[in-house]
Amino acid sequence: MNFIELENGSVTTPxxxxxxxxxxxxxxxxxxxxxxxVSDVPAEAAGAFTSNLFAAAPVExxxxxxxxxxxxxxxxVNSGVANACTGQQGAADAQAMAAxxxxxxxxxxxxxxxxxxxxxxxxxxxxxxxxxxxxxVKGLSVDGGEDAAxxxxxxxxxxKRVAVEFELSGKTVRIGAMTKGAGMIAPQMVLxxxxxxxxxxxxxxxxxxxxxxxxxxxxxxxxxxxxFNRIIVDGDTSTNDTMVILANGxxxxxxxxxxxxxxxxxxxxxxxxATKLAxxxxxxxxxxxxxxxINVSGTVDDASARQIAEAxxxxxxxKTAWYGADANWGRILCAxxxxxxxxxxxxxxxxxxxxxxxRNGLAVENADEEAQTAVLKKRSFxxxxxxxTGPGRFVLWTCDLSHEYVNINADxxx
Amino acid sequence: MNFIELENGSVTTPxxxxxxxxxxxxxxxxxxxxxxxVSDVPAEAAGAFTSNLFAAAPVExxxxxxxxxxxxxxxxVNSGVANACTGQQGAADAQAMAAxxxxxxxxxxxxxxxxxxxxxxxxxxxxxxxxxxxxxVKGLSVDGGEDAAxxxxxxxxxxKRVAVEFELSGKTVRIGAMTKGAGMIAPQMVLxxxxxxxxxxxxxxxxxxxxxxxxxxxxxxxxxxxxFNRIIVDGDTSTNDTMVILANGxxxxxxxxxxxxxxxxxxxxxxxxATKLAxxxxxxxxxxxxxxxINVSGTVDDASARQIAEAxxxxxxxKTAWYGADANWGRILCAxxxxxxxxxxxxxxxxxxxxxxxRNGLAVENADEEAQTAVLKKRSFxxxxxxxTGPGRFVLWTCDLSHEYVNINADxxx
Numbered sequence: 001m002n003f004i005e006l007e008n009g010s011v012t013t014p015x016x017x018x019x020x021x022x023x024x025x026x027x028x029x030x031x032x033x034x035x036x037x038v039s040d041v042p043a044e045a046a047g048a049f050t051s052n053l054f055a056a057a058p059v060e061x062x063x064x065x066x067x068x069x070x071x072x073x074x075x076x077v078n079s080g081v082a083n084a085c086t087g088q089q090g091a092a093d094a095q096a097m098a099a100x101x102x103x104x105x106x107x108x109x110x111x112x113x114x115x116x117x118x119x120x121x122x123x124x125x126x127x128x129x130x131x132x133x134x135x136x137v138k139g140l141s142v143d144g145g146e147d148a149a150x151x152x153x154x155x156x157x158x159x160k161r162v163a164v165e166f167e168l169s170g171k172t173v174r175i176g177a178m179t180k181g182a183g184m185i186a187p188q189m190v191l192x193x194x195x196x197x198x199x200x201x202x203x204x205x206x207x208x209x210x211x212x213x214x215x216x217x218x219x220x221x222x223x224x225x226x227x228f229n230r231i232i233v234d235g236d237t238s239t240n241d242t243m244v245i246l247a248n249g250x251x252x253x254x255x256x257x258x259x260x261x262x263x264x265x266x267x268x269x270x271x272x273x274a275t276k277l278a279x280x281x282x283x284x285x286x287x288x289x290x291x292x293x294i295n296v297s298g299t300v301d302d303a304s305a306r307q308i309a310e311a312x313x314x315x316x317x318x319k320t321a322w323y324g325a326d327a328n329w330g331r332i333l334c335a336x337x338x339x340x341x342x343x344x345x346x347x348x349x350x351x352x353x354x355x356x357x358x359r360n361g362l363a364v365e366n367a368d369e370e371a372q373t374a375v376l377k378k379r380s381f382x383x384x385x386x387x388x389t390g391p392g393r394f395v396l397w398t399c400d401l402s403h404e405y406v407n408i409n410a411d412x413x414x
Numbered sequence: 415m416n417f418i419e420l421e422n423g424s425v426t427t428p429x430x431x432x433x434x435x436x437x438x439x440x441x442x443x444x445x446x447x448x449x450x451x452v453s454d455v456p457a458e459a460a461g462a463f464t465s466n467l468f469a470a471a472p473v474e475x476x477x478x479x480x481x482x483x484x485x486x487x488x489x490x491v492n493s494g495v496a497n498a499c500t501g502q503q504g505a506a507d508a509q510a511m512a513a514x515x516x517x518x519x520x521x522x523x524x525x526x527x528x529x530x531x532x533x534x535x536x537x538x539x540x541x542x543x544x545x546x547x548x549x550x551v552k553g554l555s556v557d558g559g560e561d562a563a564x565x566x567x568x569x570x571x572x573x574k575r576v577a578v579e580f581e582l583s584g585k586t587v588r589i590g591a592m593t594k595g596a597g598m599i600a601p602q603m604v605l606x607x608x609x610x611x612x613x614x615x616x617x618x619x620x621x622x623x624x625x626x627x628x629x630x631x632x633x634x635x636x637x638x639x640x641x642f643n644r645i646i647v648d649g650d651t652s653t654n655d656t657m658v659i660l661a662n663g664x665x666x667x668x669x670x671x672x673x674x675x676x677x678x679x680x681x682x683x684x685x686x687x688a689t690k691l692a693x694x695x696x697x698x699x700x701x702x703x704x705x706x707x708i709n710v711s712g713t714v715d716d717a718s719a720r721q722i723a724e725a726x727x728x729x730x731x732x733k734t735a736w737y738g739a740d741a742n743w744g745r746i747l748c749a750x751x752x753x754x755x756x757x758x759x760x761x762x763x764x765x766x767x768x769x770x771x772x773r774n775g776l777a778v779e780n781a782d783e784e785a786q787t788a789v790l791k792k793r794s795f796x797x798x799x800x801x802x803t804g805p806g807r808f809v810l811w812t813c814d815l816s817h818e819y820v821n822i823n824a825d826x827x828x
Contacts, residue, residue: 054751054759054775085747087760087776120744121777184731184748234730236745237752316648316730316815317598317823324824330534331650333499334598337468338651345468346501361468362501363535401730403820409731410738 002166003269006174009163010145013176014208016040016250020139021151024132026080026118026125032151034132035077037204038105038140042071043246045113046217048189048224050241056084057094058114059240065098065110069213072246073111075204076101076133077152079180082200083116083124084239093124100130104137115242117154117180117200149178152202155408156182160280162273168209168262171253175269179203179277183286183409185233186314187241191221200238201228201281205273209266210249211256218258219267220245227274230306232313232398233285234405245270282397283380287405290322291380292398296336299392304341306394308387311339319401327372329357332383343387351384352376416580417683420588423577424559427590428622430454430664434553435565438546440494440532440539446565448546449491451618452519452554456485457660460631461527462603462638464655470498471508472528473654479512479524483627486660487525489618490515490547491566493594496614497530497538498653507538514544518551529656531568531594531614563592566616569822570596574694576687582623582667582676589683593617593691597700597823599647600728601655605635614652615642615695619687623680624663625670632672633681634659641688644720646812647699648819649728659684696811697794701819704736705794706812710750713806718755722801723810725753733815741786743771746797757801765798766790 012019017039024034047066049059065072076097083090098112105112116124139147149159163176181201211219224243249255256262283291294312296305312318315335321328329350337345350358352375357364375381426433431453438448461480463473479486490511497504512526519526530538553561563573577590595615625633638657663669670676697705708726710719726732729749735742743764751759764772766789771778789795 052748052751053757054747082744085744085759085772085775085777087774119742120748121772184745186752188752236729236731236748239744239748239751314728315650316819317650320820320823323820326825328533330496330499330653331598333468334466334534334650334653337466337653338600338602343467345499358499358535360501361499363499401820403817405730406734406737406815406817406820409734411740 002265003164006163006165009176010149010161011037011176011178011204011206012142012145013163014174014206016208016248017206018140018142019144019148020136020141021147022132022135022139025128026078033079034136035148035151036136036140037075037148039073039246039248041248041250042073043248044211044213044216045072045244045246046213046220047244048191048220050238051188051190052237052239054085054239056082056116056240057086057090058083058116059242060091061094061098062113065113068110070110072113073107074101074105075113075244077115077202078129079152079154080118081116081122081124082118082120082240084120086123089123093126096126097129101133104133113244115202117202117240120239145176152180154180155286156180156284158284160277162276164269164273166265166269168253171251173209173251173253175205175207175273177203177205177273177277179281181281182284183234184236184238185231185285186235186237187228188237189224189229189241189243191217200240203228203243203277205245207247208251209247209256210251210253211247215256215258215263216245216247219270222267223270223274226271227278230396231278231282232310232396233282235314279397282399285399286408287402288399289402290400292322293382294396294398295382295384297393298386298388298390299341300390301392302394305392307341308336308339309394309396311335313396313398316401322376323400323402325373325376327369327376336385336387347388349386353382416679417578420577420579423590424563424575425451425590425592425618425620426556426559427577428588428620430622430662431620432554432556433558433562434550434555435561436546436549436553439542440492447493448550449562449565450550450554451489451562453487453660453662455662455664456487457662458625458627458630459486459658459660460627460634461658462605462634464652465602465604466651466653468499468653470496470530470654471500471504472497472530473656474505475508475512476527479527482524484524486527487521488515488519489527489658491529491616492543493566493568494532495530495536495538496532496534496654498534500537503537507540510540511543515547518547527658529616531616531654534653559590566594568594569700570594570698572698574691576690578683578687580679580683582679585665585667587623587665587667589619589621589687591617591619591687591691593695595695596698597648598650598652599645599699600649600651601642601645602651603638603643603655603657605631614654617642617657617691619659621661622665623661623670624665624667625661629670629672629677630659630661633684636681637684637688640685641692644810645692645696646724646727646810647696693811696813699813700822701816702813703816704814706736707796708810708812709796709798711807712800712802712804713755714804715806716808719806719808721755722750722753723808725749727810727812730815736790737814737816739787739790741783741790750799750801761802763800767796
């Protein structure tokens with residue numbers, strides 16, 4: 001690795017970023033519910049957003065702003081209410097949230113990105129939002145990354161943040177990030193460019209690297225596809241999924257140019273942060289007790305391997321068996337079998353970590369079921385499925401389905 | 415309706431059928447686990463089977479037998495072990511099960527259909543199977559339909575059977591049926607003809623109608639697509655799904671010819687039976703507390719409506735909200751939004767039964783949330799979603815996702 005991970009890193013670890021997290025009053029629990037992130041100088045920005053048809057109003061706002069191409073100064077995020085399925089009033093509220101933040105910061109509304117997460121179909125209580133923005137602006141601090149990471153949480157049980165540091169052209173460059181999301185997690189985000197590409201996970205990256213917008217967008221795309229776009233908690237793709245990066249150039253490095261060694265180094269560091277947060281999101285998923293890495297190989301192409309991995313990751317029968325640490329491998333083969341990807345059952349091999357389970361479509365002879373079960377009792381394990389000899393492969397991160405998941409979601413709104 | 419439903423109907427209600435259900439010893443619980451169904455005379459037959467790539471050995475046997483085109487005399491079914499993912503030994507065991515049944519009945523193995531349901535990946539204990547067949551042959555009775563319906567159950571909590579009666583060319587014709595299935599239910603069966611088409615639900619229909627094989631197969635196809643192929647419990651499509659009908663002609667009606675009024679009458683009666691059993695299967699699905707009918711309309715075509723309905727029916731967030739009687743309609747719109755079917759969010763209307771929930775993509779004004787919740791507290795209700803003005807529509811039957819579902823499936827094998 002050409003970078004080091006920093007202790008206690010956050011979105012305010014890179015130079016020139018301040019943040020805050022406050023209690024505006026959106027959550028009945030009284031927990032923090034509004035976060036603000038500000039770059040001291042105009043920053044290049046790139047974003048990726050949900051592919052759900054019911055893209056939330058803040059997502060539509062962000063797309064419009066990012067397509068405009070102008071630099072970004074701030075991101076304001078509320079939790080508790082998603083401002084999705086809220087029509088013209090929702091669009092007006094998202095814009096008003098940007099405008100009010102801009103006014104308080106003395107910048108333009110078009111320099112402010114907006115995110116919301118929470119219940120779908122409710123209008124934002126704008127008085128509370130404005131009150132929260134007032135508090136958040138007052139609270140801005142170079143130590144505010146932790147507060148911001150707390151304020152964007154919904155059913156998350158832990159805050160999720162990271163930062164790394166590396167050298168570029170003799171300068172110290174940093175990337176910081178925070179994310180939230182525990183349910184409605186099966187991001188299929190697409191980069192925002194001319195066509196909207198689109199995840200409710202919210203994820204914000206900051207860097208003090210100097211990098212042009214196109215190079216930044218390309219880097220975000222690579223990191224996205226190696227991280228958030230390969231996790232599935234419940235399989236529901238949200239209306240609000242958002243991944244944004246701001247690059248303010250304050251590190252003073254020579255601007256990073258796409259496809260150069262410096263760009264690859266930046267991408268590697270960015271990808272590390274994104275992957276770490278994506279995995280943390282799965283492990284903190286609603287009711288999750290097991291982190292499961294699904295490795296599918298031997299298909300004609302990677303897309304086929306992905307389709308098989310997704311069928312397994314979405315299967316309630318596989319997920320409940322993992323919860324019960326039941327080495328019921330038949331359910332895994334069954335899910336692969338209905339994935340609509342063709343393969344030869346007699347060529348299928350399956351291992352739990354490195355413990356053989358299936359060879360050539362059949363239970364291994366003298367199967368060590370104790371060893372199989374021991375793997376499934378771990379908090380984190382691999383399901384390694386080989387369905388042929390083709391070059392295709394895909395790695396996906398998912399989780400089990402527990403009683404607690406049902407508890408959380410049978411009555412989310414009360 | 416041109417038919418009447420009979421009290422206490424079963425597969426032995428039509429003339430010339432005997433059945434039995436016995437305890438062979440496959441289930442640790444000691445519950446009945448082997449069923450036998452016999453027609454006194456050779457019967458025309460048609461079948462539809464799972465589309466899962468890992469089609470179980472008995473499914474492969476049945477396809478081969480049905481493609482041969484010869485009449486069928488018997489169906490033998492075991493529960494407890496699925497004989498799926500069992501390779502050549504599994505194939506030999508399925509054939510041996512048919513051969514042993516044939517020997518005891520004095521018929522040919524090629525006149526015997528075989529089904530298995532239970533754990534995937536285990537070999538059938540053939541001594542126990544043979545012992546069970548011995549008992550089942552001795553137990554055959556014209557009153558055996560109820561015992562047979564009990565013996566095919568796995569995680570089902572109630573036996574599921576039905577029979578109807580109607581007149582054709584001056585003769586009384588009857589259709590009887592039984593089915594099982596509570597988990598791994600998302601049948602996508604295809605008629606067995608030249609190409610295999612393919613559900614572990616098992617469903618057996620008998621009729622004493624005289625009807626040719628092609629007309630019978632066509633009737634089965636219509637009934638299948640209006641019933642089992644539109645139910646989703648957990649969304650997992652099994653390796654063993656089977657729907658079979660035997661028609662022994664003992665009613666003495668003029669043989670039914672496809673596309674005649676008599677054929678449509680037969681289809682209507684068959685469809686009634688299949689639909690009733692399919693709905694009963696959902697209501698008895700693993701851990702189910704709610705039966706939910708999803709009506710999607712206004713799409714370009716029926717297939718698009720189906721794809722939206724399936725996304726909703728498979729969504730853990732929708733299913734847990736129904737379990738909690740939470741009128742969280744945002745989850746329903748969200749699932750429609752990621753179904754990959756294009757529509758205009760601003761044209762979307764949603765009702766729970768006849769209670770308005772969403773109009774033009776927005777919460778109805780002055781929404782009566784108490785009335786919405788009251789619908790969701792019922793044991794059975796409709797989700798009526800209109801996404802545009804197109805002619806496409808689809809009705810799908812599904813259920814909630816409860817704590818009990820997790821209980822049942824976290825440790826199915828012990």
